[in-house]
Amino acid sequence: VVTLDPPIRKGQTLYPHIVIQFETETVVQKNMKLSRELLDEKYKDRLVESYQGLVHEVFVKVLRGLSGAKVTRPGSFRNYKNGYAVKSSLKAEDGLLYPLEKGFFFLPKPPTLILDEEIEFVEFERHGAGGASMSSQYFDLLVKLKNDQEHLFRNIQRSEYRNLFNFINGKGLKVMNLGDGQGTSGVTDVLQDTDDVAPDPHLERIKNQAGSSEDSDEEDEDFVLHKDDGGSPTDDSGGEESDASESGGEKQKSSKKEARSSKPPVKRKPKGKDGEGSGKRKPKGMDGEGSEKRKPKKKKDPNAPKRPMMPFMYFSMAERAGVKDSNPDLAPTDIAKKLGEIWQKMSTEDKQPYILQSQADQKRYEKESAAYRAAAPVDVDAGSGNGSD
DNA sequence: ACGTTGATTGTTGAC
DNA sequence: GTCAACAATCAACGT
Structure with a gap:
């Protein structure tokens, strides 16, 4: 993810992030196309003549050398499978929520960066309100910002709760819970109680079929850290942080940066507890079997003129x-x-x-x-x- | 149906 | 209602 300051503007919409997807295994060997003088003068200590390695790492090194931008990597958070992120849904999109040292990042779409310093509180919400029976294996995470925006990360697996809660709590973020003044007992109890119970295998299977490869993708994110030297990527140039976003050492210069974490504005929801009643997700066909082709509408007018040939x-x-x-x-x-x-x-x-x-x-x-x-x-x-x- | 390129059409979201 | 981005469709062809 390349974060831009100022953002790209298209029409009336601002885009603060560019998200690029690389092949995880591809190795490249590239020479810089820069004159020797430029390399020695302007980019001394920042760039070298040639790079070799995994394509995303080369990309990051070169971009950092050219721009001097800081690089953020996953921090200490691990999901229950030892990955860096938890599966979740934002708006209607499925994606991964990366809990970072100084914030959160949801990917790939809509790319959403939330800095801890702009968070007022977070709230864990149980699926299926009200009850004694905990039928759902998912929960939601509502992040409420100081500027009143809200981000609702839905459908996080119950088994992620413990790590996520501990991580967030460890940061000192304010954690609210449902109708319970006693700290964290309400939801915590329920979720933790069932934490070690294996999820319904049948449901899991269905879900994996309906969705996409689910188990594997988080795990092969492991490459990121192991590559350099276990978490402190400051091997060269010393200009980067192990994690967290752009506010480098302090936030003294960040007066104007405050506004940036806001993405394309989010409309506010009245109250956090009306919409999620039905935890519906992807419309992918998942009933018994058979139905595989779904065409929402196919209007094929035989009289319509044929498209022009390119x-x-x-x-x-x-x-x-x-x-x-x-x-x-x-x-x-x-x-x-x-x-x-x-x-x-x-x-x-x-x-x-x-x-x-x-x-x-x-x-x-x-x-x-x-x-x-x-x-x-x-x-x-x-x-x-x-x-x- | 596949497999290509690229214009058009359809859908979605933001303002 | 308008604008931009994005996804899906579809032209020919031969097995």
């Missing part, structure tokens, strides 16, 4: 036979791959004839579309609903 399609028509000739063994799908490969290597000039054909087809499509729209203007008057197709 230049690449004309290129494919022209060259497919030739490619097939020189590689008779290739499957049709492999021929498509090859065509795409060739296409990417062609210059705009070479593509020109196909571009011209495509432009002609685009005109054709525009005309037909206009006519099509004029001919079938859907429901015009509010008369009797006539289902003419």
